[in-house]
Amino acid sequence: MTKLSRILLTGLPLLTLAAADPKQLTPTEIVAAAPANAWQTVPADDLLLMDLASGQRVAIALAPAFAPVHVANIRTLARRGWFDGTSINRVQDNYVTQWGDVTEKKPLPPAIAATIPPEYERPAAGLSFRSLGYRDAYAAETGHSDGWPVGREGGQAWLVHCYGMVGVGRGLAPDTGNGAELYAVIGHAPRHLDRNIAVVGRVLGGMESLTALPRGTEALGFYKTADPHPGIVRVRVAGDLPLAERPIYQILRSDTPAFAAWVKARANRKDDFFVQPAGALDICNAMPPVRLLPAQ
């Protein structure tokens, strides 16, 4: 066994060689070289911060352009401290981690819309769109809209169920979700859920604190009542915090040359490790790069 095995599967070895030819920049190098104006800051009112009893923090960007009523509910729940003291109740391998009120009896604040529209998709008109340009099993077209991974077909657009995307749990009836029970995708993209559930956001930070949890052993990965349920200390909207306590998440803008170069490099890996570039890219392998800046 040689030390070479340490760099296997990397996609970023031999940076200096690759950097010698600008056409050969790796995806990571392209992101590192992107100018400041290629990045968009997640608005503080669209940034949800979930602090776990483990001491870990999960940061979630909300998507009001796709699910405005659900997002309004979630903001209200966070502002009323409704999530504080709830827990992670379900971890199903290769599927979802889900959290909310395990008792299912905690009263919702009166300001919460109890019955809300499905918001599973919306008209594509009015949304920016950059086509990814590769085949997709599920949608006529996939691409990016303002930093979000989307599917498009028949004049409609929707957020796709990629790893790290956050959706709203619901019962059988399409209008039974309200945002008080949320899940994050922790496995291969369950794209059959697209357009069947309201997708409301994306985990930008702390994903590992949702994925490295013990899997639940009840049906569907729910924890048994007697199992420890990872606690949620508090959930807040970043915009409600003092400036100095607001983390600043930025997403590489999907309408920039840097993003186009990044997609091309991801689809045609030229690093020395790759002997056969794919020449293609799946939308869920094209999740826009994220960076975290220090609070102001």
Next chain:
Amino acid sequence: MTKLSRILLTGLPLLTLAAADPKQLTPTEIVAAAPANAWQTVPADDLLLMDLASGQRVAIALAPAFAPVHVANIRTLARRGWFDGTSINRVQDNYVTQWGDVTEKKPLPPAIAATIPPEYERPAAGLSFRSLGYRDAYAAETGHSDGWPVGREGGQAWLVHCYGMVGVGRGLAPDTGNGAELYAVIGHAPRHLDRNIAVVGRVLGGMESLTALPRGTEALGFYKTADPHPGIVRVRVAGDLPLAERPIYQILRSDTPAFAAWVKARANRKDDFFVQPAGALDICNAMPPVRLLPAQ
């Protein structure tokens, strides 16, 4: 919050209603109803059993039809007890869990082929093949061969990097992998690795013992030297164990009517939860069903 939220995201509610019309059987029901001869038993010499210090066991089906030299190496390593006392050294979120000799100095048995052919793909001729029938971003065609998920293009076929597939770590040179360092995919399918690495198997049991681990905090998800490294007590080939100690894993045969019905039902979810069936399926959402029978 109603109890309904407990059944969200299931795909298997209201079994009795669905069962009333055979056309409406859910994927789970189709698998449950498959006749005995729709199942193929994984040959005991192709079944690798990895016992972890945590007390958990990982069962891996090997794929000699796709990577015969690598698989021969892995069998030899297991038979010589080479993996015993090694560890899991890397857990990179949304990518891979990887194991082997952390010292990278453990001598290999003399019977191990040190330099072996890449075995990243093989001629499609001579392999059974059932086309999945849906678009794929990466391959001209995807489908199943003898229970394995495969891509096909230009007369070649290869195992695809789906969740739970096992590959051989290597360095930059294509012939530097030998089977002593293995990884399992624990995130969205990194299909750009297809045809760039030897895929040698699939985790059939115990996947959660590889996915629920703390992520490594070194570059590429390697554990720091001082971190606890989950221990590997032993790795054995099931065929070398007494009959009574051999678990019997079976895979739904991809050349059966039950499999065709299962694919169709997966692509067109009709359970009451779904308001909009996808009408499509990604190869990595079509991993052939597995069941575990008691040892003989």
